[in-house]
Amino acid sequence: MVKENSDNWLLRVRGLTKIYGEPISNSIRYTGPKFGTNQCPETDAIVACAEIDFDLNHGEVLGLVGESGSGKSTIVQLLYFDQEATSGDVKYRGFERGDTNLLSVSNQKKRYIRNHLMGMVYQNPRDGLNFKFSAGGNIAEKLLMAGEFHVGRIRERASSLLERTEVPIPRMDNVPSSFSGGMQQRVQISKAIANNPPLLFLDEVTSGLDVSVQAKVLDLIRTLQRQLGISMIVVSHDLSVIRMLTDRTMVLKNGRIVEAGLTDQILQDPQHEYTQLLVSSLL
Amino acid sequence: MITTEKFSRSYNYAFIDETTKKEIRRKILKGVAIPGYQVPYSSPEMPISRGWGTGGLHASLSLIGPNDTFKIIDQGSDASVNACNLRNFVKRMTGCKTTFDTAEATIVQTRHRITEEVLTDKQIIVFQVPQPEVLRGVERFEFKTRQMHAEADYAKMWVSLYESYVKFGAIMRGAGYPVKVNKRYIMTPSPIPRWDVPNLSHSDTLHVFAAGREKRIHCVPPHTLVEPLEFEDIKFRVEEFEGIRCSVTGEGDAFMDEIYETEGSRKHVINDSNFLDKLREGPRPHQRLFTNPQS
Amino acid sequence: MSQFLEVTGLRKKFLMHILNDKNIDALEDINFSMEEGEIIGLTGKSGSGKSSLMKCIYGTYLVNEGSIWYESDTFGRIDLVAASEHEILQIRRNEMTYCSQFLQVIPRVPALEVVGEQLILDGVGHDEAIETAKTFLDRLSLPQELWDAYPSTFSGGEQQRINVVQAIISSPRFLLIDEPTASLDVKTKDVVIEMILELKRNGTSVILITHDEYTLEKLADRQLKLVDGKLQELATA
Numbered sequence: 135m136v137k138e139n140s141d142n143w144l145l146r147v148r149g150l151t152k153i154y155g156e157p158i159s160n161s162i163r164y165t166g167p168k169f170g171t172n173q174c175p176e177t178d179a180i181v182a183c184a185e186i187d188f189d190l191n192h193g194e195v196l197g198l199v200g201e202s203g204s205g206k207s208t209i210v211q212l213l214y215f216d217q218e219a220t221s222g223d224v225k226y227r228g229f230e231r232g233d234t235n236l237l238s239v240s241n242q243k244k245r246y247i248r249n250h251l252m253g254m255v256y257q258n259p260r261d262g263l264n265f266k267f268s269a270g271g272n273i274a275e276k277l278l279m280a281g282e283f284h285v286g287r288i289r290e291r292a293s294s295l296l297e298r299t300e301v302p303i304p305r306m307d308n309v310p311s312s313f314s315g316g317m318q319q320r321v322q323i324s325k326a327i328a329n330n331p332p333l334l335f336l337d338e339v340t341s342g343l344d345v346s347v348q349a350k351v352l353d354l355i356r357t358l359q360r361q362l363g364i365s366m367i368v369v370s371h372d373l374s375v376i377r378m379l380t381d382r383t384m385v386l387k388n389g390r391i392v393e394a395g396l397t398d399q400i401l402q403d404p405q406h407e408y409t410q411l412l413v414s415s416l417l
Numbered sequence: 418m419i420t421t422e423k424f425s426r427s428y429n430y431a432f433i434d435e436t437t438k439k440e441i442r443r444k445i446l447k448g449v450a451i452p453g454y455q456v457p458y459s460s461p462e463m464p465i466s467r468g469w470g471t472g473g474l475h476a477s478l479s480l481i482g483p484n485d486t487f488k489i490i491d492q493g494s495d496a497s498v499n500a501c502n503l504r505n506f507v508k509r510m511t512g513c514k515t516t517f518d519t520a521e522a523t524i525v526q527t528r529h530r531i532t533e534e535v536l537t538d539k540q541i542i543v544f545q546v547p548q549p550e551v552l553r554g555v556e557r558f559e560f561k562t563r564q565m566h567a568e569a570d571y572a573k574m575w576v577s578l579y580e581s582y583v584k585f586g587a588i589m590r591g592a593g594y595p596v597k598v599n600k601r602y603i604m605t606p607s608p609i610p611r612w613d614v615p616n617l618s619h620s621d622t623l624h625v626f627a628a629g630r631e632k633r634i635h636c637v638p639p640h641t642l643v644e645p646l647e648f649e650d651i652k653f654r655v656e657e658f659e660g661i662r663c664s665v666t667g668e669g670d671a672f673m674d675e676i677y678e679t680e681g682s683r684k685h686v687i688n689d690s691n692f693l694d695k696l697r698e699g700p701r702p703h704q705r706l707f708t709n710p711q712s
Numbered sequence: 713m714s715q716f717l718e719v720t721g722l723r724k725k726f727l728m729h730i731l732n733d734k735n736i737d738a739l740e741d742i743n744f745s746m747e748e749g750e751i752i753g754l755t756g757k758s759g760s761g762k763s764s765l766m767k768c769i770y771g772t773y774l775v776n777e778g779s780i781w782y783e784s785d786t787f788g789r790i791d792l793v794a795a796s797e798h799e800i801l802q803i804r805r806n807e808m809t810y811c812s813q814f815l816q817v818i819p820r821v822p823a824l825e826v827v828g829e830q831l832i833l834d835g836v837g838h839d840e841a842i843e844t845a846k847t848f849l850d851r852l853s854l855p856q857e858l859w860d861a862y863p864s865t866f867s868g869g870e871q872q873r874i875n876v877v878q879a880i881i882s883s884p885r886f887l888l889i890d891e892p893t894a895s896l897d898v899k900t901k902d903v904v905i906e907m908i909l910e911l912k913r914n915g916t917s918v919i920l921i922t923h924d925e926y927t928l929e930k931l932a933d934r935q936l937k938l939v940d941g942k943l944q945e946l947a948t949a
Binding site: 241245264267270271272274278284287 | 567572582
């Protein structure tokens with residue numbers, strides 16, 4: 135599925151697999167779109183995602199699309215170390231020249247990678263923000279973890295990030311629970327990009343928002359992508375989000391990639407039965 | 418009738434049985450080997466409730482011998498009820514000498530103060546610690562705080578200091594100001610005032626922190642770097658007693674208690690009772706004083 | 713010297729799984745080639761496969777058989793059918809632009825930003841890009857009060873103009889343009905034609921789809937006519 139002739143990759147993922155429960159050798163063989171399930175018929179183990187292969191290039195935006203339970207969120211959670219992968223090989227150019235499998239490094243190194251080299255924006259702001267800390271404190275957390283211990287500079291950086299994401303700066307010292315959903319999401323984005331990570335994961339970031347707010351958040355993400363050249367993996371069940379943000383798309387079903395291609399190709403010339411169904415359901 | 422020598426006395430020397438004392442000493446040694454790391458220990462049953470100084474007693478009684486001189490202070494005072502009771506208990510269980518004189522003691526047990534008079538390499542100071550987990554305020558789960566220590570992930574601690582500064586314009590930690598030991602572990606110095614915190618660093622004395630209820634011991638060995646957490650632009654400061662003099666001795670440069678008279682007026686008295694006594698009787702004992710940075 | 717673009721034995725069919733595996737033949741055995749700097753007009757009735765052919769070249773449609781050899785600046789001679797997604801993306805970014813009949817933009821982004829975006833991507837400064845965008849919109853007489861408005865709320869003709877400017881503002885090397893003059897008035901139509909001719913003078917090669925005889929006559933060096941997915945005749949303008 136992946137053509138190996140590209141040497142401009144930032145993230146290279148091979149055989150990424152996550153199984154809950156007791157996997158046996160047949161768990162992968164008897165699950166997937168062919169069987170219409172991700173539950174192993176023998177042990178009831180759940181194959182959340184299996185044999186995921188892809189390359190993400192510098193500055194590229196990759197979309198992951200599929201229904202609930204297709205494994206699309208699992209993939210970014212594995213890559214961001216929120217969950218531990220069952221197996222797989224993940225190389226990242228930003229870390230040790232891309233020679234090391236990220237899945238096998240120590241927790242301390244994983245934390246370093248999360249804090250310095252990656253950012254994540256979750257669907258639920260409570261997953262990405264600490265609601266006991268102020269908006270500025272949340273951004274400060276990322277900066278402190280990256281070794282910035284100057285309060286003045288932290289506040290300067292937090293202000294400029296909030297300004298960029300259009301959060302009123304006077305609200306900087308308020309707790310996120312006093313913010314609207316769209317604003318919480320923008321604070322989350324500020325936090326995620328605080329250390330200028332080359333790679334950002336976006337997990338259903340606009341799903342909980344009003345349509346009017348959605349457009350602004352999408353525009354913000356796109357502008358940041360263009361201005362900062364961040365590579366992104368965008369998880370969404372919403373094809374219009376995928377269309378607006380991504381260059382390439384992978385379609386997932388029952389934990390497997392059923393189709394991958396250029397986003398306009400996936401949307402206009404879908405090959406797989408499931409993708410055709412998905413695209414024809416687009417309003 | 419039991420007639421053997423072993424059971425002829427009602428209690429073992431220093432109350433705790435030898436095996437357990439050995440265990441506690443081993444845990445103290447481990448704490449010395451890993452400065453600032455919280456070592457779990459047995460915390461055996463004592464004739465007082467856990468949380469009333471049992472940790473301090475465990476450490477003191479496992480270290481003490483017949484030639485030691487024991488001093489115990491509670492918030493700087495040798496004469497508080499708690500200090501007196503514990504002193505009597507230790508004396509009865511060990512027959513050792515006790516003293517009020519800081520310089521004379523070989524083991525000083527303390528609740529929430531370090532003596533004003535500088536301690537030497539011949540002395541050990543044992544702190545009673547109510548809550549040994551410095552991260553408890555930012556993370557309620559023990560398994561998580563242990564992981565945070567293991568991975569030196571102290572971001573939440575730092576954010577809480579940042580938040581304190583943003584809300585109040587200063588890092589509001591009156592007692593138990595968090596410190597980083599030997600550039601690795603963050604630990605609580607027990608609820609001593611900020612005034613005492615700088616004295617932990619590169620001191621000649623072994624500091625043993627013991628929490629009986631929480632069953633943890635941590636140590637700061639002599640000559641170890643202890644740094645209060647501070648930002649590059651927001652520095653750690655000790656309490657300021659500028660222009661304030663002790664109403665008994667007329668002296669300054671010591672941690673002061675604030676006393677309100679019945680008619681509402683206010684006066685200050687030096688908190689460390691033995692230090693105050695020595696000031697009244699003779700030359701000023703040797704102190705280590707910390708100067709606040711220019712603000 | 714090899715051709716700028718060389719299409720051989722191209723075949724495209726759609727297999728519709730959701731319509732009981734219905735097969736639709738869109739293009740059959742398409743062969744043609746193109747010189748650098750040429751403007752080729754694709755003509756034919758609706759449904760004859762003009763847009764399909766264009767989308768096959770652009771990579772939006774996957775090709776079933778045949779090859780599309782393209783003399784690329786970035787990679788040299790490359791078969792777009794066999795090229796990797798990353799290569800196609802890079803070619804799109806650097807040299808090939810596709811302008812569809814329909815405007816697709818993020819809602820609530822002002823017209824000037826939409827139009828200037830490609831320039832900014834090419835590394836032009838924001839202010840300069842916006843200035844260039846202004847001159848283009850001005851030439852196409854898009855009313856000034858619309859410059860800061862959101863294109864998704866525009867009329868068909870206004871959207872069309874945004875669409876055209878978006879495609880040509882950064883002078884692509886290879887332009888695929890679908891009905892650029894369909895809903896424009898005569899005067900604006902002439903401006904668009906002039907703009908495309910300017911690109912040609914600067915070396916751009918163009919494949920153009922249009923139903924409009926006037927546009928075709930003014931622009932196309934050569935015409936290719938599609939009938940039911942087959943190339944019928946080659947005519948010179």
